[in-house]
Amino acid sequence: MTVPIVIASRPRDKVHVPTVTLAHGGGGKAMKDLIDDVFVETFDNPLLAALDDQARPELAEFARLGDRVAFTTDSFVVDPLIFPGGDIGKLAVCGTVNDLAVGGAIPLYLSCGFIIEEGVSIDLLRRIARSMAAAAREAGVQIVTGDTKVVNKSACDKMFITTAGIGAIPPDLRLDVGRVRADDLVLVNGLLGDHGAAILAARGDLALEAPIASDCACLAGLIAALLTAAPDTRFIRDPTRGGIATVLNEIAQAARVAIEIEETATPLREEVRAFCEILGLDPLYLANEGKIVAVVPPEQAQQAIAAMREHPLGRAAGIVGRVTSGQPGRVTMQTILGGSRIVDMLVGEQMPRIC
Amino acid sequence: MKYVDEYRDPVKARALVHEIETLASSIKTSADRPIQIMEVCGGHTHSIFRYGIEGMLPKSVELVHGPGCPVCVLPMGRVDDCVAIAERPEVIFTTFGDAMRVPGSRKSLLQAKAEGADIRMVYSPMDALALARRNPTREVVFFGIGFETTIPSTALTVLQAEREGIKNFSVFCNHITIVPTIKAILDSPDLHLDGFLGPGHVSMVIGTAPYEFIARFYGKPMVVAGFEPLDILQSIWMVLKQIKESRSEIENQYARVVPTQGNARALRALARVYELREFFEWRGLGSIDHSGVKLRAAYARFDAERKFAVPNAKMADPKSCQCGEVLKGVIKPWQCKVFGTACTPETPLGALMVSSEGACAAYYQYGGVRGQRTEPVAEARAV
Numbered sequence: 001m002t003v004p005i006v007i008a009s010r011p012r013d014k015v016h017v018p019t020v021t022l023a024h025g026g027g028g029k030a031m032k033d034l035i036d037d038v039f040v041e042t043f044d045n046p047l048l049a050a051l052d053d054q055a056r057p058e059l060a061e062f063a064r065l066g067d068r069v070a071f072t073t074d075s076f077v078v079d080p081l082i083f084p085g086g087d088i089g090k091l092a093v094c095g096t097v098n099d100l101a102v103g104g105a106i107p108l109y110l111s112c113g114f115i116i117e118e119g120v121s122i123d124l125l126r127r128i129a130r131s132m133a134a135a136a137r138e139a140g141v142q143i144v145t146g147d148t149k150v151v152n153k154s155a156c157d158k159m160f161i162t163t164a165g166i167g168a169i170p171p172d173l174r175l176d177v178g179r180v181r182a183d184d185l186v187l188v189n190g191l192l193g194d195h196g197a198a199i200l201a202a203r204g205d206l207a208l209e210a211p212i213a214s215d216c217a218c219l220a221g222l223i224a225a226l227l228t229a230a231p232d233t234r235f236i237r238d239p240t241r242g243g244i245a246t247v248l249n250e251i252a253q254a255a256r257v258a259i260e261i262e263e264t265a266t267p268l269r270e271e272v273r274a275f276c277e278i279l280g281l282d283p284l285y286l287a288n289e290g291k292i293v294a295v296v297p298p299e300q301a302q303q304a305i306a307a308m309r310e311h312p313l314g315r316a317a318g319i320v321g322r323v324t325s326g327q328p329g330r331v332t333m334q335t336i337l338g339g340s341r342i343v344d345m346l347v348g349e350q351m352p353r354i355c
Numbered sequence: 356m357k358y359v360d361e362y363r364d365p366v367k368a369r370a371l372v373h374e375i376e377t378l379a380s381s382i383k384t385s386a387d388r389p390i391q392i393m394e395v396c397g398g399h400t401h402s403i404f405r406y407g408i409e410g411m412l413p414k415s416v417e418l419v420h421g422p423g424c425p426v427c428v429l430p431m432g433r434v435d436d437c438v439a440i441a442e443r444p445e446v447i448f449t450t451f452g453d454a455m456r457v458p459g460s461r462k463s464l465l466q467a468k469a470e471g472a473d474i475r476m477v478y479s480p481m482d483a484l485a486l487a488r489r490n491p492t493r494e495v496v497f498f499g500i501g502f503e504t505t506i507p508s509t510a511l512t513v514l515q516a517e518r519e520g521i522k523n524f525s526v527f528c529n530h531i532t533i534v535p536t537i538k539a540i541l542d543s544p545d546l547h548l549d550g551f552l553g554p555g556h557v558s559m560v561i562g563t564a565p566y567e568f569i570a571r572f573y574g575k576p577m578v579v580a581g582f583e584p585l586d587i588l589q590s591i592w593m594v595l596k597q598i599k600e601s602r603s604e605i606e607n608q609y610a611r612v613v614p615t616q617g618n619a620r621a622l623r624a625l626a627r628v629y630e631l632r633e634f635f636e637w638r639g640l641g642s643i644d645h646s647g648v649k650l651r652a653a654y655a656r657f658d659a660e661r662k663f664a665v666p667n668a669k670m671a672d673p674k675s676c677q678c679g680e681v682l683k684g685v686i687k688p689w690q691c692k693v694f695g696t697a698c699t700p701e702t703p704l705g706a707l708m709v710s711s712e713g714a715c716a717a718y719y720q721y722g723g724v725r726g727q728r729t730e731p732v733a734e735a736r737a738v
Contacts, residue, residue, distance in 0.1 A: 335407050
């Protein structure tokens with residue numbers, strides 16, 4: 001009697017070891033199982049499921065949405081991997097989406113490359129992947145191609161993620177730092193410094209208990225609302241590493257303008273303010289992962305703020321300063337006392353005060 | 356009351372500035388120069404620049420930035436000693452952040468770290484001791500810098516290490532004391548100071564009595580000041596008031612933190628673990644008697660200077676460096692020949708451009724020149 005050979009479909013949960021090993025990066029069966037189980041299953045889209053050497057979205061899709069392609073890349077090496085408000089995966093997706101969105105692009109597709117230190121827990125990897133999938137779903141993007149490498153112990157710090165993102169820029173949009181001019185107003189969408197403070201607190205070096213969560217979020221929706229309300233917006237950038245001070249200096253230098261901000265108008269969460277006070281850190285230099293700096297013409301500022309405040313990520317939106325015809329490249333701040341001081345580019349890293 | 360916002364009230368600040376203007380205009384100075392008040396402490400320098408206080412004062416009052424920044428006065432040779440210890444493979448070298456950037460004769464600690472030395476930033480000496488506990492096969496060295504503000508915490512850490520019998524922990528002691536610093540300033544022939552803002556946190560430890568000699572023998576007023584803008588403005592006003600009334604006293608504006616008699620427990624720990632060195636080398640100021648402390652013989656096993664052989668070389672500052680003159684307040688930062696050109700925060704020649712409390716770094720960052728002078732360069736006073 002012949003027994004029919006039933007080829008069962010592959011079981012969902014394919015990886016049965018607790019930690020990542022060099023085999024998982026070796027290109028063989030272990031790696032395929034890891035990719036299927038952790039990534040393909042989780043990111044769940046047909047372009048990725050094909051698992052070709054490249055993803056092949058239709059050109060027509062881009063042409064339908066815009067007349068230019070926006071293309072960006074970023075690497076994520078944050079420590080700790082998981083922190084209040086997010087994790088390295090969420091950060092990777094949001095950071096890449098935001099880099100596209102601040103250029104006015106509709107974000108469409110992401111790639112992600114993982115470099116994983118052997119010994120990392122598979123459950124941790126699954127958790128990070130799920131977090132990325134959730135962030136991607138919320139942002140309306142798909143992760144369609146990727147790469148996985150596993151390195152020896154200590155050859156990298158647990159996990160590094162490199163992404164690239166691609167989107168389409170609608171035809172009439174001309175966001176360009178060169179358009180920034182005197183009398184333009186500088187807006188932000190909320191409280192500053194959350195991410196930087198959250199990461200420092202989460203590292204645990206400080207023996208400080210600080211209930212601060214990262215503001216990590218995808219800003220494409222907020223930016224779309226802003227651009228609808230204020231179509232002549234000159235320029236948008238997200239103040240990540242180096243904080244708002246760095247972005248303002250970049251704008252001032254690139255546009256050859258002066259920018260003046262008001263200390264009373266730079267919104268901070270009470271806990272972040274206290275955190276900075278104790279350590280002697282300047283919140284203007286702390287990273288943000290859910291914030292934008294937008295330069296808008298004065299006559300569109302009110303509707304820009306109103307539109308942002310309608311959006312969950314912009315409830316505390318406001319004007320922080322303005323572009324002036326002062327010394328080009330210079331950023332100054334009116335202190336709460338009424339004095340004035342320069343807000344310079346950060347040199348090296350911020351070091352907490354000694355005494 | 357949070358002790359922060361209340362002391363930054365802009366309405367009260369404006370009122371104080373107005374009082375300062377009124378008072379200053381009623382004071383007749385003997386020479387044709389502004390009233391010069393030196394803030395000794397680097398924390399005050401930082402605060403003054405960060406809030407733009409200098410620009411709010413009338414032209415008749417000038418703030419002179421003093422040498423009370425422990426990182427700024429680190430001589431290059433001492434940094435070389437740190438690097439030598441840190442480069443030993445068995446050592447974990449721990450230090451406060453700012454000190455990592457000070458240039459040595461070949462490299463800074465930050466550069467040594469990039470080249471592979473195990474150098475770690477800590478926020479307190481207790482962190483260093485914790486590292487020693489966790490790494491029994493490594494030698495943990497803590498770079499002790501700071502005035503009397505930080506000496507007690509290092510002392511208490513050494514006492515804790517002694518209690519626990521920890522054998523792999525030591526301190527490379529570069530702690531300095533404030534009184535000889537102030538005395539060196541007062542004895543300097545280049546300066547014509549009319550009064551002082553006294554260091555707030557050092558005084559929290561040592562009290563106000565040690566400063567009596569300033570009033571008694573040198574006839575200068577000093578007001579121990581807090582660090583918030585209203586503290587500083589009120590203290591300036593108090594100094595001016597003394598000048599107007601021809602008084603010279605030590606007053607305490609920072610009474611909410613500074614007890615007149617200081618902190619007895621901190622002083623006891625300090626005295627138990629440390630003794631004065633005969634003399635100590637200061638960047639830009641040369642050798643000052645009894646200005647530094649070292650671990651007593653009883654604590655020799657916690658003394659990195661005894662544990663490790665260090666080059667201990669006296670390195671001359673670069674020729675173009677005018678750190679000493681800026682430290683003494685003889686010239687302003689932007690009057691230094693290399694300020695903003697050869698010496699910038701990215702490429703510091705001297706420590707004053709490195710530390711967040713250094714006058715040069717503060718001026719560069721907050722009041723910047725960047726190669727373009729925004730005010731006329733006054734003649735540097737003859738040295």
